[in-house]
Amino acid sequence: MLIPLDRVAVNKKAKVMGVQGGWGIRNRLSQLGIHPGDVITIVRHAALGGPILIEVHGFQVALGRRIASRITVEEVE
Amino acid sequence: MKIALAGQPNCGKSTLFNLIAGYKAITSNFPGTTVKYTETKTHIYGYTCTCIDLPGTYSLSSMEPAELEARKHLLSGEVDVVINVADASLLCRSLELTIQLLELEIPMVLCLNMMDEARRKGIQVDTRKLSAILGIPVVEAIAITGKGIRELFVEVLKVWEGKKRGNVQKFSKDIEEVIHPLATLLAAEKGVEEKVSPRFLAIKLLEKDESFVGEINPGGDLYSQIQPFQKKLEEMHGRPSDEVISSERHALAMNLFEKVSTVIHPPKKDIRMAIDHWVMHNFFGYLILAAVFYGFFNFIFGIGGYIEEPLMGLFDHWIGQLENLFGQGSLSLFLSKGILQGIAGGIAIVLPYLVPFLIGLSILEDIGYLPRVAFLMDVFMHKIGLHGKAIIPLILGYGCSVPAVMATRILEFPQHRFIVSILTTMIPCAARITIIFALVAFLISPNAALAIFALNILVVAISGKILSIIYPEASLGLILEIPAYQLPPISNTLKKSWYRIREFIIIAWPLLIGGSALLALMEYWKIDLWINWFLSPLIQLLGLPVSVGTTLIFGLLRKELSMIMLTQALGTTQVLAAMTKTQVMVFTVFVTFYIPCLATLAALWKEIGKKGALLTIFFTFSVAIILALMTRIFWGFFFNG
Numbered sequence: 001m002l003i004p005l006d007r008v009a010v011n012k013k014a015k016v017m018g019v020q021g022g023w024g025i026r027n028r029l030s031q032l033g034i035h036p037g038d039v040i041t042i043v044r045h046a047a048l049g050g051p052i053l054i055e056v057h058g059f060q061v062a063l064g065r066r067i068a069s070r071i072t073v074e075e076v077e
Numbered sequence: 078m079k080i081a082l083a084g085q086p087n088c089g090k091s092t093l094f095n096l097i098a099g100y101k102a103i104t105s106n107f108p109g110t111t112v113k114y115t116e117t118k119t120h121i122y123g124y125t126c127t128c129i130d131l132p133g134t135y136s137l138s139s140m141e142p143a144e145l146e147a148r149k150h151l152l153s154g155e156v157d158v159v160i161n162v163a164d165a166s167l168l169c170r171s172l173e174l175t176i177q178l179l180e181l182e183i184p185m186v187l188c189l190n191m192m193d194e195a196r197r198k199g200i201q202v203d204t205r206k207l208s209a210i211l212g213i214p215v216v217e218a219i220a221i222t223g224k225g226i227r228e229l230f231v232e233v234l235k236v237w238e239g240k241k242r243g244n245v246q247k248f249s250k251d252i253e254e255v256i257h258p259l260a261t262l263l264a265a266e267k268g269v270e271e272k273v274s275p276r277f278l279a280i281k282l283l284e285k286d287e288s289f290v291g292e293i294n295p296g297g298d299l300y301s302q303i304q305p306f307q308k309k310l311e312e313m314h315g316r317p318s319d320e321v322i323s324s325e326r327h328a329l330a331m332n333l334f335e336k337v338s339t340v341i342h343p344p345k346k347d348i349r350m351a352i353d354h355w356v357m358h359n360f361f362g363y364l365i366l367a368a369v370f371y372g373f374f375n376f377i378f379g380i381g382g383y384i385e386e387p388l389m390g391l392f393d394h395w396i397g398q399l400e401n402l403f404g405q406g407s408l409s410l411f412l413s414k415g416i417l418q419g420i421a422g423g424i425a426i427v428l429p430y431l432v433p434f435l436i437g438l439s440i441l442e443d444i445g446y447l448p449r450v451a452f453l454m455d456v457f458m459h460k461i462g463l464h465g466k467a468i469i470p471l472i473l474g475y476g477c478s479v480p481a482v483m484a485t486r487i488l489e490f491p492q493h494r495f496i497v498s499i500l501t502t503m504i505p506c507a508a509r510i511t512i513i514f515a516l517v518a519f520l521i522s523p524n525a526a527l528a529i530f531a532l533n534i535l536v537v538a539i540s541g542k543i544l545s546i547i548y549p550e551a552s553l554g555l556i557l558e559i560p561a562y563q564l565p566p567i568s569n570t571l572k573k574s575w576y577r578i579r580e581f582i583i584i585a586w587p588l589l590i591g592g593s594a595l596l597a598l599m600e601y602w603k604i605d606l607w608i609n610w611f612l613s614p615l616i617q618l619l620g621l622p623v624s625v626g627t628t629l630i631f632g633l634l635r636k637e638l639s640m641i642m643l644t645q646a647l648g649t650t651q652v653l654a655a656m657t658k659t660q661v662m663v664f665t666v667f668v669t670f671y672i673p674c675l676a677t678l679a680a681l682w683k684e685i686g687k688k689g690a691l692l693t694i695f696f697t698f699s700v701a702i703i704l705a706l707m708t709r710i711f712w713g714f715f716f717n718g
Contacts (some may be wrong), residue, residue: 021553023285023287023317023319024140024553025553026317026319026320026323027138027139027140027319028140028489028556029556030136030320030323030324030327031135031138031139031173032135032170032556032558033169033170033173033327035320035323035324035327036320036324037324038327044357044359045359046357046452046453046455047359047360047456048456049456050452050453050455050456051452051455051456051465051554051555053357053452053559057167057169057170058166058167058169058198058344059167059170059558059559059561060558060559060560060561061556061558061559062448062451062452062455062465062555062556062558063554063555063556064455064459064464064465064553064554064556065554066553066554067553067554067555067556
């Protein structure tokens, strides 16, 4: 089932299926190693609708909720 | 020979650079410390070479000005050897940039930095195999300790002498079948090959990189010839062509990584994970944040206050003796008093607060706390129309407004850069912090100083809100790498602090002494009265002694001047004998907010243009008057001082 990344619970893993958005956002995410097919672990959600912290390829990235909501993923395991 | 250090953000380029240049480039543990290049001349085994430290860039297709700066240098055709610095602990991602750099066909060496961190993560790299595949030397290093640097430069020299270019990594067959004919087409265009490799250009055009596509005349033949190539790629893969290329490059890097590295054990769980659990915690994170800044505040005040008092007493004594020496009203008395007050201001007032402040800031930067603050503050920054990354230039603003304004280059959007540039100038820089400490905390109470800092944050937030309403930006939101904590050797932190303190000693202090002497002469010839007369409507509005007018003018040169010359303008080092506590508060609030110093205005002019700089002058001046008036009314009312 496809869901936006910000809906994935903490400590769960999700596989990136696609990124909705223009060149800018795709470019920025791909530079940080977030491409369709990559597996992301959700590390934490900040309070009050703040950013989420994810781990991908062994490093951590903070993503604003708006961006996270544009990354469609599929939960794994 | 021109050597460029290129690599992804926070991989240690500047640390490496400093090893050969002495401490010249600021290093920190957050992505995007270097926003403009630093250059140094050095001798390597008898050769004179210029070495440039470029801002970090994740890839060669970027939007941020700092990253564009790096690319501009790499494409200039002037770089003889590229040292591609890669964080070995993030090798897979780093290789994506390496693949792009190889496409530039410049002689190159790959430096695998942070090998210690990679080992901790259990990553073992077969450098010989990597070197064979890439066709360039690969050197392991730990820049922070200097390990591997000698070997690195031996290899740099070798590739330079041999003009050895690496192996361009090939994409999968169907993509190469699009790249190749496009590159051939571009190579036939006049002038392309001289500037940049046609293959590199072909890939960038397929990636729809604006800065390359924009170079091509949209009405021309070439433009219409390129589009079918993009279309072909999109039809083959059913995805935008830029995504096809980036996925392909990603796959290539992963493949390469798997070939040359083995993960011998899972990453050792270390204490850093546990620390982050609390530091970024939804509740305790904010508590820790508040405690860190409160502790920091007390640390500066504790040390500064302890030193200021006895030193100031000593200088007071000497200044008193001057009168006996030269006699009342003589020119030599005025002049010597002015000079001595300038010296005293530097040693007794500024340095006691500046040194602990800069050391503390360096520590926060080096361990990697700032990106965590960005994470915690993101939600609040959204409330004022910005996002978390903007907190980094703002925090740097507490050090000095000039680098803070430059640091806005890490922000993606021009509107954000514009707004944050203006806001950073409103953050009290180290100079203004010393004023707040030496006048308010020292003379009134530490809590009053805290109140000024709190008021400042509130005003910056409101200003941010106002500016983001006037200059709206549909922002993407936060995308920020959170690097692992580092414990760099204390010597590094001290070197960095010294680098910044030295700036005060050699640039600002002489200015303070000169300014102080100049004011003394103006007083002797009574020129200051004219300036004070001219400024008196403003000064009277604020309810301050008329004689402080000149100090505000001098404060435009260096903010510390306002305070150091205050004692001189008042004619006594006992400020409270000449001013009420309310007046001291009003003066400090005004000085904290009004017009940025000249150096900052110059930086603003460069970064956001003349209009932006003028707007800042107008805006900060208005804010300063409003706040100073409010302070005059409320402080006087509540504290009766």
